[in-house]
Structures are given as structure tokens and as C-alpha cells.
Amino acid sequence: MTKLSERGNGAPSSPIRRLTPFAEAARARGIVVHQLNIGQPDIATPQVMLDAYRNITDDVIAYSPSDGFRDYREKLAAYYAPLVGETRPVTAEDIVVTVGGSEALCFAIAATCDPGDEIIVCEPFYTNYAGFSHMLSVQIKPVTTYAQEGFRIDVSRLAEAVGPRSRAICLPSPGNPTGVVLSRDELKAIAELCKEKDIFFICDEVYREFVYDGDPGKLAPSILSIPGFEDHAIVIDSVSKRYSACGARVGALVTRQPAVRDAALRFAQARLSPATVDQYAAMAALDTPESYFRDVVDEYRARRDALVSGLHGIGVTCACPQGAFYLVATLPVDDADAFCEYLLESFSLEGETVMLAPASGFYATPGLGKNEVRIAYVLDRPRLERSVRILGAAIEAYTA
Ligand SMILES: Cc1ncc(COP(=O)(O)O)c(C=O)c1O
Structure with a gap:
């Protein structure tokens, strides 16, 4: 094969999308996958x-x-x-x-x-x-x-x-x-x-x-x-x-x-x-009314609060984010990459599972973020609360 540049060969793949094939396979098995791994909001465009x-x-x-x-x-x-x-x-x-x-x-x-x-x-x-x-x-x-x-x-x-x-x-x-x-x-x-x-x-x-x-x-x-x-x-x-x-x-x-x-x-x-x-x-x-932003920010704040208290309730630690719509949570597992794969490959609760972004890919220093995940609160509160319940059950099953 004609040689690629070192730049082409060495380009990092997105850690956020790495698990996509696992999610597709889970969906093919009929599992509902709640996607908390990417920053694609479900909020309506103005x-x-x-x-x-x-x-x-x-x-x-x-x-x-x-x-x-x-x-x-x-x-x-x-x-x-x-x-x-x-x-x-x-x-x-x-x-x-x-x-x-x-x-x-x-x-x-x-x-x-x-x-x-x-x-x-x-x-x-x-x-x-x-x-x-x-x-x-x-x-x-x-x-x-x-x-x-x-x-x-x-x-x-x-x-x-x-x-x-x-x-x-x-x-x-x-x-x-x-x-x-x-x-x-x-x-x-x-x-x-x-x-x-x-x-x-x-x-x-x-x-x-x-x-x-x-x-x-x-x-x-x-x-x-x-x-x-x-x-x-x-x-x-x-x-x-x-x-x-x-x-x-x-x-x-x-x-x-x-x-x-x-x-x-x-x-x-x-x-x-x-x-x-x-x-x-x-x-x-740029003519979007102020009320749009007020409603959207209120919604994200409510999601943040629900997510943070839900995670604390299942024994997951995280700092409370002040902005954007992500947080980094520390899970009680050794290897969050393996756990995120497990969530998609081997676990479901009543036919549903969650997709998270392992945080190791967000660090340049090798070995850091091994037990952390990024969670994007881009789903509505009922689905977010359900996702936390699924995550709690998965952690229990994984660490049993
Ligand atoms: C911190 C940050 N900067 C920049 C971007 C780029 O976004 P876009 O190219 O869609 O404007 C993103 C997208 O997620 C982001 O999270």
C-alpha cells in the first residue's frame, strides 16, 4: 500500500466515538442505548x-x-x-x-x-x-x-x-x-x-x-x-x-x-x-429572544442538579459543574474504558443501557483518568434519572 504520512498514521481517533461500534451492536440486539457520551443536545433550535x-x-x-x-x-x-x-x-x-x-x-x-x-x-x-x-x-x-x-x-x-x-x-x-x-x-x-x-x-x-x-x-x-x-x-x-x-x-x-x-x-x-x-x-x-436562553439554562441547571444528586446517590463522586453541560465522574472501578465497554456489550437493565465517554482519552498524561468518565447531560430529566439508575445497577453487577 502507498505509504501514509506519519501525521496521517498517528492521528488520534476520537475517544468519544470509539465505543460507537459497541453501541451499534447493542442496538442491533434490541437494547435501548441512552447516549450520554457526546455533546449533542436534545434542545430545540430557536x-x-x-x-x-x-x-x-x-x-x-x-x-x-x-x-x-x-x-x-x-x-x-x-x-x-x-x-x-x-x-x-x-x-x-x-x-x-x-x-x-x-x-x-x-x-x-x-x-x-x-x-x-x-x-x-x-x-x-x-x-x-x-x-x-x-x-x-x-x-x-x-x-x-x-x-x-x-x-x-x-x-x-x-x-x-x-x-x-x-x-x-x-x-x-x-x-x-x-x-x-x-x-x-x-x-x-x-x-x-x-x-x-x-x-x-x-x-x-x-x-x-x-x-x-x-x-x-x-x-x-x-x-x-x-x-x-x-x-x-x-x-x-x-x-x-x-x-x-x-x-x-x-x-x-x-x-x-x-x-x-x-x-x-x-x-x-x-x-x-x-x-x-x-x-x-x-x-x-442572533434575534433569539432572551426567554429562550432563560428556559434552556433553567433546563440544563435542573438536569445538572438531578444528575449530580443521582450520581452521589449511587456512590459515584463528581464535582458540581458550574457551566457547559458535562461533568467528569469518578467511578468505583479500576478501568473505566473496560466498564464503558461492559455497559454496551454485556449489561442491560430492562432492555436499556447507557453510553458514557471514558475520560482517559481526555488526558495526555498516560495513566490518568483511568477510573473517570465524562457524562454529557444532554437528555431530558426522566431519561437522565433512568440512566443513573441503570448506571447504579451496572456498577453493582460489575463490582460484585
Ligand atoms: C470546548 C469546545 N470547543 C469547540 C467545540 C467545537 O464545536 P463546533 O465545531 O461544533 O463549533 C466543541 C464541540 O463540542 C467544544 O466542546
Whole structure:
């Protein structure tokens, strides 16, 4: 066979999807599989967005500008206005519309790192940070966060990790998979570190709306609001989770650093255009009423509370997430990978089982996360409560 690149051969496969064949086999046996392994919410997409898809009148589905439609970027700039605090407002020129937050991540890493450089992440981390870094021959340098510390990020440990090849710190807030929301003070401390070391902060804010503690309607603090940090801040954004529209594939890279923006634009020119029709829908989505977010956040909060208390009730420990819709739970088993396979291959309760994501794939340090799983609370409460009951019975059977 013609030889593949080392990059192609070595590309990590998604640990979230690794168990899919087991789930398919379980379904083929007639088992109902409750999927708590991926961040695909069951929440309805806002009506204004759905209507925009239904009302397309174009005769030709043409390319859009490489950085996205100007009117969409202007409307997005208005969306960012309340986030920037005292700093310079974000303008349409500071935004490159991308194919999901995924492409924005790829552009951000490519714009800041050369092959052999490294980005610093906190493990457990969103696994595609490793996937995109690998594609770009960039190293991941993990700083471990710990279940017993609620996965809080210790800035002094981040500081110790910065080395001569470090080009950026890349963190999500609210976090996937941990649900940690960085406070403004924490963001500020990380920003100060980045400034001191002259590296970028790629802040992945795709779950900004999903915060459960504090005032209703409050968003997670944004790196855009830190004064004097405009030159180092790169924000990753997306409509996927905000509007429960993961298939729309519209995201954005937002930066007030002109050179980063120009590099991202040139990458964007190479792939010609983000999706045209989905931008119409994303633009309409910006008119989503506040009440939509209030209802969605209330729903996720209720799910979080039900899940956390349900897990504690079956002897599973987990920190209470403050945002996003994931948590990392520590199971009373030695090998969560084997246990997750067991759930799909060998266990069912009244014809049902659950699919979880083993957390080992969210760590770069070998051996970590062996007894942890990520659970996405993307199902309604009755199914979530049922899933916890199934999990409890499975743990009992497995550890008996
Ligand atoms: C933390 C984080 N960042 C970025 C993404 C990318 O999402 P998308 O490409 O759908 O915008 C995801 C998706 O799950 C995510 O969890």
C-alpha cells in the first residue's frame, strides 16, 4: 500500500466515538442505548433560526466572503458589545466567520504555532485540541487538574509549564469536559501570565451562555473584557451549542490582534467560504429572544442538579459543574474504558443501557483518568434519572 504520512498514521481517533461500534451492536440486539457520551443536545433550535432555513429564496447558493458576510459580522460585533467591558469594542473587522468553532481552533493554533511549538492545555481537555495540534505538528503540553480540587486551574502550575516552545495557552470556559467556569479574576491572572511570557491566550468560549450559578442571564466572563490584553486574546466561538444547532457549522475566530486576524483570513481564503445558508440562519439566530436562553439554562441547571444528586446517590463522586453541560465522574472501578465497554456489550437493565465517554482519552498524561468518565447531560430529566439508575445497577453487577 502507498505509504501514509506519519501525521496521517498517528492521528488520534476520537475517544468519544470509539465505543460507537459497541453501541451499534447493542442496538442491533434490541437494547435501548441512552447516549450520554457526546455533546449533542436534545434542545430545540430557536424558531427564528429554523425559519431562516425554511425561508431561503436564493436561486444560487453562492460562496460568501472568506471571512463571512459583512452584515453577519456586524451583527455579531453587536452581540459581543456587552462582553468587552471597558476595552475597545469588537468590530466586524475583528471577526473571521469559520466552519464551526472547530475551524476557528484550527486557525488559531495554526496562526500562533509553528511545527514543533506547543500549546498548553489543562487536562482533562477537549480532545480535539490534541487532534488539531497533531494535524499541525504542534505539541500539547498538559497541566493536570484534579477531581478532588473540582478541576480548578492553578495559575502557578500553568506558569511552570510555559517553556521556550510554548506559543499559547488554550482553555475552554465554561469547560468541556469539566464544567469549570473561569472567574474574571482567574481569566485576568492567566492573561497576566500570557502577557508576561508573551504568548497568546486562545479562550474557547463556545459555552458562554451555559452558566448555572449567579444571576439569571449572566454570561461566563470573557477574555475580551480584560483591559490591555487585546494583543494576546483569541476567542473561539460557535453557534453549535448556543442555539442547539451543532449541524449548522458556523463559528467565529474573534481577535483584536490585527496580525492574527490577517493570518486567519488568509487561512480562510484557502478554503474559500464558510457555509452560506448556515450564515443566514446564524444571523437570524442572533434575534433569539432572551426567554429562550432563560428556559434552556433553567433546563440544563435542573438536569445538572438531578444528575449530580443521582450520581452521589449511587456512590459515584463528581464535582458540581458550574457551566457547559458535562461533568467528569469518578467511578468505583479500576478501568473505566473496560466498564464503558461492559455497559454496551454485556449489561442491560430492562432492555436499556447507557453510553458514557471514558475520560482517559481526555488526558495526555498516560495513566490518568483511568477510573473517570465524562457524562454529557444532554437528555431530558426522566431519561437522565433512568440512566443513573441503570448506571447504579451496572456498577453493582460489575463490582460484585
Ligand atoms: C470546548 C469546545 N470547543 C469547540 C467545540 C467545537 O464545536 P463546533 O465545531 O461544533 O463549533 C466543541 C464541540 O463540542 C467544544 O466542546
